[in-house]
Amino acid sequence: MTAGETTLADHLNLRRRAFFALPAAALLAGTGRAALAQAPSQNLTLAVAAPPTSLDPHYHTLSPNNAVAAHFFDKLVERDAAAKLQPGLAESWKLIDDTTWEFKLRQGVKFSNGQDFTADDVVFTLKRVPNVVNSPGSFSMYSRAVVATEILDPHTIRLKTAELYPLLPYDLNNIYIICKSVGDNVSTGDFNNGKAMIGTGPFRLQSYTPDDRIVMTRNDSYWGDKPDWAQVTYRFITNNGVRVAALLSGDVQMIDVVPPSDTPRLRTTQGISFSEIPSLRCIYLKVDVEHDVSPYIADNDGKPMTKNPLRDLRVRQALSIGINRQGIVDRVMQGVGTPAGQMMPPGALGYNPNIAVPKYDPDAAKKLLADAGYPNGFRITLIGPNNRYVNDAQIIQAIGQMWQRIGVQTTVDAMPFAVLAQRQAQNNMSAMLIGWATSGEPSTALKGVLTTRIPDKGFGTTNFSGFSNAKVDELTMEGLRTADDEKRDQLFQDAMKAAMEDLGLVPLHMQKNIWALRGALKYEARADELTLAHSVKRA
Template sequence: MKPTAPHARRRARFAAPVAAAIGGLLPAALPAAVSAQSLSLAVAAPPTSLDPHYHTLSPNNMMAEHFFDKLVSRTAQAQLKPGLAESWRMVDDTTWEFKLRKGVKFSDGSEFTAEDVITTLKRVPNVVNSPGSFSIYTRAVIGTEVPDPHTIRFKTSGVYPLMPYDMNNIFIISHKVGENVATADFNNGKALIGTGAYRLSSFTPDDRVVMTRNEDYWDEKPDWKQATYRFISNDGVRVAALLSGDVQMIDVVPPADIPRLRSTQGISFAETPSLRAIYLKLDVAHDSSPYITDSGGRKLATNPLRDLRVRQALTMAINRQGIVDRVMQGAALPTGQMMPPGANGYVPDLPPPAYDPNRAKALLTEAGYPDGFNISLLGPNNRYVNDAQIIQAIGQMWQRIGVRTTVDAVPFSVLAQRQARNDMSAMLIGWATSGEPSTALRGVLTTRIPEKGFGTTNFSGYSNKQLDALVEEGLRTADDAKREQIFQQAMRVGMEDVGLVMLHMQKNIWALRGGLTYEARADEYTTVMGVGAAK
């Protein structure tokens, strides 16, 4: 079957000889000869590691895109296309065959073969201390066959139609680094051997990655011989870096700065609707949630978030359109589900929850909380567009129904650690889908069953047996239309049960200077390969 479209924290540095020459700040105005070869850009969110299997996180994935490839790639609008595999087909109900691209070399000169794929699949489930495992994408594979070095067959326990989508999420490493290679060896550069368009020159955590073009890259070579990929979480500093010429491109353009940038000569934009949903997780795992107390500050004997009426009250108390209009400056779309309009798995008659604070108060009273309660709302202050402002706004809205809210905005690196140990009562987070709904359902809404690849980032304790059963049914349904209907039903079940408090879908906006162009991506990835030099 041909590809079908559907839709540590440790300070470390790896430096190649060229790193010293380019490790400092780039000057505001680059000489023309240099600018024709070099690119400097800034993104809002730093990766937590350069290990491509450590954390299912967009900043990590878009960094890995530069150094590694996957068997199946995807277009800017999230449609599947060949990557390291030229084609794939279902041989029978329990076998997928992938034909691997010949002539591909790793950055150390070794040839890419099926042996590298097998090493990768063995490593993924065993990455030590992974805060978000990629095993969600490998659990269906129960065995492999290698008829020849450039053919690999994946064996499954039953019909599994989503194998190409899963293989779109796994970066292939060299068998030479081994299946037991430590995450630290990717961060220090020792194991960073890939087939990607760039090679690592240096990595300074929370500051920058410097990369050099792989002149032996198998696909179309990018325009830039050298690139500095900076991490600037502060919106104002990131915009100032663009305006001063320190960088030539930024992502996550702050909505409040868009009018000023549009009126600035030499600044252009690239934008597209996002696949990222922003939502709240609610703790239902603890008998007594750690950051919920009564009006006197005493721990409650029972966890109110386990009561559907309380969860309904919290979601009804949020004015989503108000957040989109006033906090996001229109750069978002209110949502009541995890898929954007028009995408595979979108449920047309599942609108955003209506804003109804009076009904929310009544529900709290019905649930036995007429005087409300105290809660802490955790969220990042450097990951999503206006994330800290969003939780501030929600805190104020919850206050109006008697849920007295303390807002706790922290760096995303801290939030990720707290999420992994479920150290929260309510938390703002985001999820970018791969263009179809199974990854969101499996990753966030299914019961956490690691050995099945279910609930890999569901640390809040949410569990719904009906939803789990529907997802399992969808995963073994070969008919595309029927599978979509099943996943739509699963999404409806999870949303009506308020498994998550959905907020909005982001819009992806980049700003560039100097006549550069960028192919805006629905997955919000910012890649050097997508930046075109001025003509």
């Protein structure tokens, strides 16, 4: 996809082409006549690039965690592959008055331990979410709007908000419902060891080996469409080459995050098919504006600086226009992405057409640095993951080289995402590459990343850089309590524009989601990038 040619809305309606090589019928041993075709396997093995940080569905707002949780747990409100809301454990919902939402819950649903799903489980879940210990990315921003609950009957619940809040169904799309019977003191460890893995989802947990694999079995009492697979091995293979080799050898039947460098070869390989769609994930840089003295910035002699240059907007602007986004997409991403100047892609709700992608201009960047008092630049360490996003380590290497050209001496430090997540939670960084996938509208990005960190309100839950802009906060809050869809969308567009003008973060590009499959399988590409075994079907 080339910038400006197509929108997310266009792509969500495309049907992907499949190039399947169907297996021939087996021959009966010792005879010359054809045997009946072998029965299709009931087992599926797939590989994803990023492991979860926990099996606790409320521990970390992270796509790999959410993808894994979706196999064992359900939400009141789900979304389809195009990120549109649809019924989940709630069959319907409506606004009773300005501050009351009523949800009709699905009847006949059972947890994997045989207990009935009721409104009590919803209340229990909402109480637990903000109290998860040591969460590196809290789900509380999705539960804070609920100030009271009222159970009318086991399958009817009313959720009260402090003021008009039209986005509550979108928020609840992010919260997996757990069973009340796990107890008030259930810990993240209880999920990781399997004790608390009691859900209403399509699979049951058989085993979990951190950073290696999850083995799951079909939940035959699942309320929805049963998966095609009796057993699924969900492997984590962070190395691109190893993951592709596993697909080609038949060790796995599907992989996600197909490396751009391998895409041309795989497209011409018999028996390999693709499923792809533009992503809702923005890859961006966080920069430290909280500390008076940023921990990984020094002068050109290597001495710590007494003032944090990143607090100067001109310095942030210089770092932004010192990045050749189109060059990264063309060369590092090999075309698998779109340069970005904001956190929403074209065609999505909240996309502001008046926010331009920053133009690469190293001369102007040097002038901005000089105007800010840094004519000779300074030293900075740029950190990022080496196993989370498409070509993430190569991206920070490329940015480091670009910053060198504007006089900012850059050390690049790539690390496993689990380490990076802890660094982020501690704000132990000066500049960091990270990503954020929205739910199809911009409030989660604004609330989670760009508003001032106010835990009691669920604002800035992953804003660890210290960015704070009163106009962004005000516009976001106004949008969150605006019922009119068009007015709310405009408020969010204005909030995004204010945040980008102040460079609360440095957007780089939107990813493209690509899966590759082996044999007669199909997968409906998802804008939210989740890899779901129950959505893998026989062609």
